Amino acid sequence: MQLSNWGQYPKVNTALCCFRSDEQVRGFLDSNPSHIARGLGRCYGDSSLNAQSVLSSICYDHLVDFDPSTGILVCEAGISLAIILRLFVPRGWFLPVTPGTKMVTVGGAVASDVHGKNHHVSGTFCRHVCWIDLLTSNGNIVKCSKTDNPELFHATCGGQGLTGIILRVAFRLIPITTAYIRQETVKTRNLEEIMTCFEESSDWHYSVAWIDCLQKGDGLGRSIMMRGEHAGPEDLDIIKSRAPLIASDKFSFSVPINMPRFTLTTWTVKAFNAMYYGRHPDGTAKQIVDMNSFFYPLDAILEWNRIYGKRGFLQYQCVLPKTAAFEGLTTILKRIAASGMGSFLAVLKLFGSQDDNGGILSFPMEGYTLALDFPVKKNAFSLLNELDAVVLDYGGRLYLAKDARMTPSTFERGYAASVDRFRRIKASWDPDNRFVSLQSQRLQIGG
Numbered sequence: 001m002q003l004s005n006w007g008q009y010p011k012v013n014t015a016l017c018c019f020r021s022d023e024q025v026r027g028f029l030d031s032n033p034s035h036i037a038r039g040l041g042r043c044y045g046d047s048s049l050n051a052q053s054v055l056s057s058i059c060y061d062h063l064v065d066f067d068p069s070t071g072i073l074v075c076e077a078g079i080s081l082a083i084i085l086r087l088f089v090p091r092g093w094f095l096p097v098t099p100g101t102k103m104v105t106v107g108g109a110v111a112s113d114v115h116g117k118n119h120h121v122s123g124t125f126c127r128h129v130c131w132i133d134l135l136t137s138n139g140n141i142v143k144c145s146k147t148d149n150p151e152l153f154h155a156t157c158g159g160q161g162l163t164g165i166i167l168r169v170a171f172r173l174i175p176i177t178t179a180y181i182r183q184e185t186v187k188t189r190n191l192e193e194i195m196t197c198f199e200e201s202s203d204w205h206y207s208v209a210w211i212d213c214l215q216k217g218d219g220l221g222r223s224i225m226m227r228g229e230h231a232g233p234e235d236l237d238i239i240k241s242r243a244p245l246i247a248s249d250k251f252s253f254s255v256p257i258n259m260p261r262f263t264l265t266t267w268t269v270k271a272f273n274a275m276y277y278g279r280h281p282d283g284t285a286k287q288i289v290d291m292n293s294f295f296y297p298l299d300a301i302l303e304w305n306r307i308y309g310k311r312g313f314l315q316y317q318c319v320l321p322k323t324a325a326f327e328g329l330t331t332i333l334k335r336i337a338a339s340g341m342g343s344f345l346a347v348l349k350l351f352g353s354q355d356d357n358g359g360i361l362s363f364p365m366e367g368y369t370l371a372l373d374f375p376v377k378k379n380a381f382s383l384l385n386e387l388d389a390v391v392l393d394y395g396g397r398l399y400l401a402k403d404a405r406m407t408p409s410t411f412e413r414g415y416a417a418s419v420d421r422f423r424r425i426k427a428s429w430d431p432d433n434r435f436v437s438l439q440s441q442r443l444q445i446g447g
């Protein structure tokens with residue numbers, strides 16, 4: 001079958017097998033020399049694609065155990081964050097870290113070591129993982145954690161499925177008293193103002209900004225910051241306090257078909273940006289919002305990836321070290337504005353310091369991360385090659401979970417401090433390089 005991930009680029013013809021048990025996935029493993037695991041395909045590019053065999057975890061999705069005295073949940077890797085939230089929010093528990101969509105599996109969250117709007121406080125998802133059961137290339141199931149097989153654990157967290165198939169994960173949920181967020185939005189006029197706003201928001205549990213990447217001159221980098229805290233019962237009005245732990249899953253609609261290419265042009269993006277920026281009041285505004293609106297606004301538009309048309313789109317997410325971020329981001333935003341290729345979605349976030357003891361190939365580093373979308377077309381590739389050079393010159397790197405096009409040398413330079421260690425551990429647990437993705441082949445991650 002033809003398979004692609006969220007960016008609908010690239011597409012590959014492959015065999016997709018869904019496993020339901022440990023025995024079944026072992027059987028699939030024996031039937032082919034090369035595989036990659038796949039969750040809900042929410043990585044944008046090719047990290048869960050393999051031209052021979054893709055092993056899907058989505059039918060392997062049971063809860064195994066939950067201890068309310070510690071918040072530790074044990075589950076099979078194919079369960080989605082959406083199901084966990086549906087079951088646990090009404091009982092007063094939330095995810096320790098969540099990406100901008102809940103349509104990802106726990107296995108995918110571990111393999112990309114995902115970050116959320118609280119990275120500066122809570123780090124990445126794997127900081128909260130107690131242990132992982134991993135099916136390795138010889139068919140054995142190996143338990144790994146920060147203390148048991150620690151090298152394998154650190155290579156698997158953020159390792160993009162290249163160490164084996166994650167079967168079960170134990171991780172810690174956090175207690176909440178309502179399903180609402182006390183949100184403040186802050187309108188800022190340029191890059192300097194939004195960066196100051198991030199610095200001043202370091203005490204907030206969650207912070208993220210939408211950035212208008214088509215502005216030039218004085219308005220370069222104008223943004224809307226959204227920051228939030230979990231609301232307590234005292235923050236809710238009478239109606240919300242009747243069911244404080246029930247998050248309204250608002251009306252959602254689906255983009256029915258791949259849209260024609262002329263739908264998203266510089267002009268439509270400019271018009272959207274002007275409307276979005278203009279709709280927010282000047283200064284700071286306060287609101288109580290439900291957690292779906294705060295964490296997952298895009299999930300309300302099902303299959304929104306179709307707005308980019310059937311050729312798909314490229315997501316570009318880079319991180320720049322804090323000291324170089326103002327200069328680096330200014331250069332990047334100027335190049336994008338000059339190219340006229342505005343990104344419909346553009347998100348800026350300040351990462352906190354990353355654990356030395358975290359995932360070896362995990363993406364975050366202390367600094368600013370910018371995420372952008374561009375429709376697949378020739379000049380998008382040349383613009384992104386230019387941006388790669390800027391990111392590397394300023395000491396940054398790109399996120400593997402979003403990538404479909406970086407070159408091996410961009411990868412090597414961005415992950416120079418960690419890639420040799422990763423290769424050594426992978427070679428010892430997967431000597432025949434059986435866990436392979438189109439991305440790992442393109443970037444020669446497995447050596």
Ligand SMILES: Cc1cc2nc3c(=O)[nH]c(=O)nc-3n(C[C@H](O)[C@H](O)[C@H](O)COP(=O)(O)OP(=O)(O)OC[C@H]3O[C@@H](n4cnc5c(N)ncnc54)[C@H](O)[C@@H]3O)c2cc1C
Nearest residue numbers: 039040041042043099100105107108111114115160161166
């Ligand atoms: C709208 C949107 C917003 C997003 N926001 C964020 C964000 O804020 N922060 C962030 O960090 N990411 C974000 N992402 C990216 C997403 O969280 C990651 O790509 C995540 O890994 C996707 O999980 P998945 O279950 O869909 O896995 P897939 O996309 O299917 O696979 C992703 C990787 O995980 C591996 N994998 C999946 N399951 C297993 C398994 N059982 N065993 C071993 N390896 C496995 C795959 O091999 C692949 O390398 C976003 C994506 C979208 C579409």
